[in-house]
Amino acid sequence: MGILFSAPQYEFNIIREDWLQSVVQIAQNGMFVSGPVVSKFESAFAAYSGVKGAVGVGNGTDALFLALKALGIGPGDEVITVTNTFIATVGAIHQTGARPVLVDCDDSYLIDFEQVKACVTPRTKAVIPVHLYGQLVDLREWLPWAEENEIHIVEDCAQAAGASLNGKAVGSWGIMGCFSFYPDKNLGALGDGGMIVSSSPELLTKLRQLRSHGGEVRYQHDIPGFNSRLDSLQASALHLKLPYLDEWSNKRRTIADWYETYLQDIEDIIIPNGLHSSRHVYHLYVIRVKNGHREALKKHLQKKGVLTAVQYPAPIHLTPAYSFLEYDAGSFPVAEAYASEILSLPVHIGLTEDEVLMIASEIKAFFILNKQ
Numbered sequence: 001m002g003i004l005f006s007a008p009q010y011e012f013n014i015i016r017e018d019w020l021q022s023v024v025q026i027a028q029n030g031m032f033v034s035g036p037v038v039s040k041f042e043s044a045f046a047a048y049s050g051v052k053g054a055v056g057v058g059n060g061t062d063a064l065f066l067a068l069k070a071l072g073i074g075p076g077d078e079v080i081t082v083t084n085t086f087i088a089t090v091g092a093i094h095q096t097g098a099r100p101v102l103v104d105c106d107d108s109y110l111i112d113f114e115q116v117k118a119c120v121t122p123r124t125k126a127v128i129p130v131h132l133y134g135q136l137v138d139l140r141e142w143l144p145w146a147e148e149n150e151i152h153i154v155e156d157c158a159q160a161a162g163a164s165l166n167g168k169a170v171g172s173w174g175i176m177g178c179f180s181f182y183p184d185k186n187l188g189a190l191g192d193g194g195m196i197v198s199s200s201p202e203l204l205t206k207l208r209q210l211r212s213h214g215g216e217v218r219y220q221h222d223i224p225g226f227n228s229r230l231d232s233l234q235a236s237a238l239h240l241k242l243p244y245l246d247e248w249s250n251k252r253r254t255i256a257d258w259y260e261t262y263l264q265d266i267e268d269i270i271i272p273n274g275l276h277s278s279r280h281v282y283h284l285y286v287i288r289v290k291n292g293h294r295e296a297l298k299k300h301l302q303k304k305g306v307l308t309a310v311q312y313p314a315p316i317h318l319t320p321a322y323s324f325l326e327y328d329a330g331s332f333p334v335a336e337a338y339a340s341e342i343l344s345l346p347v348h349i350g351l352t353e354d355e356v357l358m359i360a361s362e363i364k365a366f367f368i369l370n371k372q
């Protein structure tokens with residue numbers, strides 16, 4: 001067998017026996033959706049995130065959508081985010097009826113705050129910084145600016161569970177933080193799942209209503225709502241995994257250190273500029289391949305049994321889905337240039353130093369062959 005790109009099975013094996021027992025219990029109690037298993041995990045996740053509350057929902061996309069709905073965002077409003085993200089960030093904005101306003105990323109792949117400031121109009125209601133690849137956007141400067149301009153910060157934490165800055169957890173910086181528990185995430189379920197965290201009691205109430213047909217009490221519908229709930233089987237797996245999250249983040253950082261050691265003298269690639277603190281939890285380890293060699297290197301690694309990925313092949317403004325936003329090619333040169341160069345190397349808690357060394361040796365071998 002080759003080297004897997006991501007491998008949630010390692011994490012599953014750690015909680016396997018406890019989770020199987022809880023599955024039986026849940027099945028016997030018959031509380032499959034919502035109920036005490038979900039609320040216990042919500043409390044644990046809120047405590048871990050240093051916020052007042054957490055609301056489990058169906059997936060990370062819904063978490064973003066419901067967060068914006070809870071703020072009353074809709075047609076006529078604008079929400080700023082970065083073009084270098086997964087499509088869901090922009091999809092969630094569009095689903096509310098608001099207009100997604102895009103900006104470029106900087107050389108750490110994260111949203112460029114200067115461009116955010118330049119895009120504000122009287123219609124701007126919120127900004128979604130995306131903690132892409134597991135890197136926390138440094139929001140220290142953002143907070144006073146957001147308050148002064150009455151703009152909400154809704155964090156997209158889908159790729160960054162476990163990250164923090166100065167001891168303050170991802171998701172606790174903005175008015176709300178939105179998580180995905182898709183299985184390959186750093187805290188992953190065995191199916192879909194999502195969470196919104198916040199310290200605003202009003203928003204937490206609104207979110208609990210919105211996720212469940214507009215009311216917290218069955219058949220009492222206070223506002224028009226949706227159906228997006230976290231189920232008990234996922235909540236129990238996530239609750240069992242949560243105590244391991246910091247250890248797993250450390251392992252991911254160790255893997256990044258190994259990559260840095262073994263890749264740093266290869267001049268044909270650019271390695272991440274390493275936020276070597278708790279700010280980076282390496283959901284993905286993304287290098288850039290110079291001189292148009294990305295596809296050939298990807299194929300070479302695949303032949304050697306190393307699976308890699310491209311996250312993402314096109315910035316959002318160049319996807320057919322969002323061509324109606326009318327951003328031309330060339331609008332966001334940094335993200336556009338990176339899209340043709342980026343390559344995500346394997347990262348998962350089962351990866352060994354020997355495997356990283358082997359991957360690095362294959363990358364070196366590829367460039368030696370290509371120079372002959």
Ligand SMILES: Cc1ncc(COP(=O)(O)O)c(C=O)c1O
Nearest residue numbers: 059060061086088089158180182
């Ligand atoms: C940055 C980002 N935002 C949002 C999402 C959406 O999460 P989900 O797939 O759980 O809907 C993802 C999932 O991959 C993501 O990577």
